[in-house]
Amino acid sequence: MTVRTFYRLDALLEHADTLLSRVDAVSIDIFDTVFIRRIHDPDIVKFSVSRFITESAAELGINTTWQSVLASRNRIEAVHRKRNGKSFPDHEARYDDYMSELLTEIFADQLPNDFLDKVADYELNIEDSVIVVRDLWQRWIKQVAEQGKRIFLISDIYLPAKYLQRLVAAKGLSPHIEAVVSSADSFNAKASGAAYPLLADNYGLSKQRWLHIGDNPVSDGSRASEFGITALVLRDIAEKQRKGIARSLNYFATQRNFWRGRYLQQIMLPLEGENQDREPLYADGYSFFGFLMSFFIHALIERVRELGVSRVYFCSREGWIFKECWNRIAPRLFGVTNVPEARYLYVSRMALANAACANTGMTALNARVALLPAENRDFRDICRVFGLDIERLRPALERAGIVDDDWIDPRAPHETIDNRHKFAELAGDSEFQTEVRSQGRASQQALEAYLEKEGFFEHDDAVVVDVGWLGTIQHFLNKAIEHRSDKPHLHGIVLAATRQMPYPNSFESYTEGLIFDQTRLTLPSSTLLYIKELLEEICRAPHPTLLKYQMCDGDMQLNFRTEDDHTAAVEREQNEYYRPLHEGIFDAATRYGWAVTLFGYSTVQLRPWLNFLLLSRVAFPRTSEVQRVKHLAHQDEFAGRHHVPRRIQRQNRSLWNVAPAMLRFNPFIRLYHIWRHLVKTIQLNF
Amino acid sequence: MKVSRKNSDVSGLEQRRLLKGFLATKLVPFWRNDDSPDCSSLMILWIRHAAGYPLAYLTERYHKQWSGLLLGWRRTVAQFRDRRGGPE
Numbered sequence: 025m026t027v028r029t030f031y032r033l034d035a036l037l038e039h040a041d042t043l044l045s046r047v048d049a050v051s052i053d054i055f056d057t058v059f060i061r062r063i064h065d066p067d068i069v070k071f072s073v074s075r076f077i078t079e080s081a082a083e084l085g086i087n088t089t090w091q092s093v094l095a096s097r098n099r100i101e102a103v104h105r106k107r108n109g110k111s112f113p114d115h116e117a118r119y120d121d122y123m124s125e126l127l128t129e130i131f132a133d134q135l136p137n138d139f140l141d142k143v144a145d146y147e148l149n150i151e152d153s154v155i156v157v158r159d160l161w162q163r164w165i166k167q168v169a170e171q172g173k174r175i176f177l178i179s180d181i182y183l184p185a186k187y188l189q190r191l192v193a194a195k196g197l198s199p200h201i202e203a204v205v206s207s208a209d210s211f212n213a214k215a216s217g218a219a220y221p222l223l224a225d226n227y228g229l230s231k232q233r234w235l236h237i238g239d240n241p242v243s244d245g246s247r248a249s250e251f252g253i254t255a256l257v258l259r260d261i262a263e264k265q266r267k268g269i270a271r272s273l274n275y276f277a278t279q280r281n282f283w284r285g286r287y288l289q290q291i292m293l294p295l296e297g298e299n300q301d302r303e304p305l306y307a308d309g310y311s312f313f314g315f316l317m318s319f320f321i322h323a324l325i326e327r328v329r330e331l332g333v334s335r336v337y338f339c340s341r342e343g344w345i346f347k348e349c350w351n352r353i354a355p356r357l358f359g360v361t362n363v364p365e366a367r368y369l370y371v372s373r374m375a376l377a378n379a380a381c382a383n384t385g386m387t388a389l390n391a392r393v394a395l396l397p398a399e400n401r402d403f404r405d406i407c408r409v410f411g412l413d414i415e416r417l418r419p420a421l422e423r424a425g426i427v428d429d430d431w432i433d434p435r436a437p438h439e440t441i442d443n444r445h446k447f448a449e450l451a452g453d454s455e456f457q458t459e460v461r462s463q464g465r466a467s468q469q470a471l472e473a474y475l476e477k478e479g480f481f482e483h484d485d486a487v488v489v490d491v492g493w494l495g496t497i498q499h500f501l502n503k504a505i506e507h508r509s510d511k512p513h514l515h516g517i518v519l520a521a522t523r524q525m526p527y528p529n530s531f532e533s534y535t536e537g538l539i540f541d542q543t544r545l546t547l548p549s550s551t552l553l554y555i556k557e558l559l560e561e562i563c564r565a566p567h568p569t570l571l572k573y574q575m576c577d578g579d580m581q582l583n584f585r586t587e588d589d590h591t592a593a594v595e596r597e598q599n600e601y602y603r604p605l606h607e608g609i610f611d612a613a614t615r616y617g618w619a620v621t622l623f624g625y626s627t628v629q630l631r632p633w634l635n636f637l638l639l640s641r642v643a644f645p646r647t648s649e650v651q652r653v654k655h656l657a658h659q660d661e662f663a664g665r666h667h668v669p670r671r672i673q674r675q676n677r678s679l680w681n682v683a684p685a686m687l688r689f690n691p692f693i694r695l696y697h698i699w700r701h702l703v704k705t706i707q708l709n710f
Numbered sequence: 711m712k713v714s715r716k717n718s719d720v721s722g723l724e725q726r727r728l729l730k731g732f733l734a735t736k737l738v739p740f741w742r743n744d745d746s747p748d749c750s751s752l753m754i755l756w757i758r759h760a761a762g763y764p765l766a767y768l769t770e771r772y773h774k775q776w777s778g779l780l781l782g783w784r785r786t787v788a789q790f791r792d793r794r795g796g797p798e
Contacts, residue, residue, distance in 0.1 A: 265762035311722035640731035
């Protein structure tokens with residue numbers, strides 16, 4: 025009987041439909057037929073399982089490497105196959121048998137209870153993350169089952185049917201499948217043809233009314249045909265191309281770290297039913313921002329493991345997106361060890377600024393922070409930022425000879441040196457400082473009550489995560505609680521640290537940037553400075569900003585910005601606009617977690633690709649990308665309402681603020697901006 | 711728009727984009743060589759994405775013929791080496 029071979033799945037299923045009237049049962053090969061793998065080589069799964077076993081062994085003080093675990097696994101499996109081949113038609117092995125032997129060899133009498141189940145669960149989770157059910161198969165199987173046909177899934181694999189059933193159930197096929205059959209249970213495989221008579225006997229199948237479909241020309245084609253079953257073979261060309269690309273990238277990745285990142289993104293690709301038509305913003309979120317955020321979380325996880333910290337706080341509002349990504353990535357990457365608890369902390373620069381005043385008073389550094397936005401220039405702005413009542417400070421202002429709207433901002437063109445001297449005198453006025461401290465005390469107490477409720481003081485160390493850029497939140501938080509003996513060491517981790525403010529870094533409290541840090545300047549990651557405001561808009565949580573901590577009738581209350589005004593309406597519209605972008609980021613984060621677990625890549629290995637991505641997508645973006653992704657309106661509660669001089673606007677303008685026509689028609693604009701950025705960076709640092 | 715394109719490429723990271731990025735790394739001073747792709751891999755990847763489908767079809771459809779050719783070539787090379795390195 026000739027075996028028909030098809031090179032496209034839709035063509036095969038079209039032909040199979042014509043045969044259905046003549047068959048009662050359909051058996052289908054599982055892997056590379058119903059399921060496809062994201063990776064080109066199924067053995068890659070074994071690498072991460074070996075790492076899992078190695079980490080578990082390390083927890084018990086057993087010293088081994090994942091390479092030797094893998095080598096042992098392969099050796100023991102080969103022995104089992106050879107032994108089984110003497111008694112059965114095929115050289116098959118059973119997962120539970122050889123893995124038990126492997127684990128006993130590694131752990132000896134320290135083998136934990138049910139550890140084989142844990143390893144099997146882990147391997148199945150990894151396997152589940154790399155396999156995708158083909159959309160056409162899912163629909164066809166459902167349709168054929170509804171016609172009353174019996175459907176069997178059959179595979180030559182070391183996993184027994186009980187494990188394959190879990191994979192099949194996870195993909196939603198179980199209701200339509202009568203049985204899942206594995207060669208690992210009987211050691212009779214399709215390869216020798218012994219599986220078919222066994223299936224026929226066990227399930228009472230008639231070979232004349234039986235259709236078998238698979239991808240192997242021998243096991244699924246010739247052997248089935250020799251037994252008398254109608255057999256169809258699928259040699260999917262598109263799949264061959266996809267796997268060829270993965271194979272090439274895998275090879276390149278072994279030669280050069282750059283390609284590891286590209287390979288990772290290839291494996292992260294949505295396939296089959298996952299690959300739906302989406303809005304372009306979703307694709308931006310998936311292929312760029314998702315990778316950026318996931319890389320940051322990956323670097324955060326590595327840092328948290330180094331520090332041995334058990335509690336991570338994500339600061340509102342930008343920390344929201346990081347916490348969402350953390351929830352998707354951390355359980356995968358922590359593997360054997362417990363995932364540190366992640367909490368969302370309601371903080372803001374304005375709320376903390378007032379609380380910090382209770383300990384610090386009004387320092388020159390604090391004033392500098394308040395005057396940093398170009399829209400801020402005078403003492404009124406300082407009071408607004410720090411939540412101070414200017415009327416209660418009036419006597420001190422009069423003593424110093426400062427008027428409310430005197431320009432203290434050093435950038436002001438009309439600024440006189442006298443104003444700064446007067447402000448320095450004011451800062452030295454002890455009565456002024458006492459009044460400032462007293463105005464901060466109420467919110468400091470409320471902040472402490474809030475942090476106690478969050479368990480902030482229960483740990484010796486706390487990681488505080490934010491998007492960046494100055495580390496103001498970490499600095500103010502540290503200052504607000506520095507009087508407490510149970511204050512934890514604060515490890516401030518930000519996406520990018522610009523270091524424009526000379527906040528002291530010490531053992532007690534420091535800030536470091538994981539993607540960009542001015543102290544470890546790299547040109548590629550510095551391109552993040554092009555899109556600071558955009559990143560804040562993208563990362564912002566869908567709730568209003570926190571204005572103040574306050575006590576009300578002995579209870580701590582968080583005082584948020586109103587949701588009724590124009591600013592809130594603009595923010596809501598912005599959040600709705602970014603919804604597909606967020607979806608793309610979160611989906612990418614989930615796949616990133618699995619992909620990194622599979623390959624065991626570190627951020628050092630993925631950094632070259634991230635650098636390239638930043639250059640391509642941030643420094644040399646397409647005009648359409650800028651127009652699509654750019655924020656509609658950036659809201660900064662720190663910034664005042666003064667007019668910003670054009671000179672300062674020009675200085676602060678980046679490529680992403682340039683007019684679309686200039687972006688589209690000026691071929692040198694991107695090169696000009698990257699050169700300008702390079703010169704500015706060199707000037708700042710040397 | 712789909713994230714995974716028909717030729718298994720990533721939307722937003724297509725080969726043309728990679729090539730533009732590669733050129734950009736050559737125009738930006740002090741760019742580290744490690745942070746840019748190598749030309750040969752880039753070209754192979756491009757061919758895989760652009761022409762991978764017809765090439766895969768040809769090798770799959772005429773698998774026996776290609777295998778026979780490859781086997782014949784290997785035998786020829788082995789014989790040539792034997793003649794060159796064999797005893798007088």
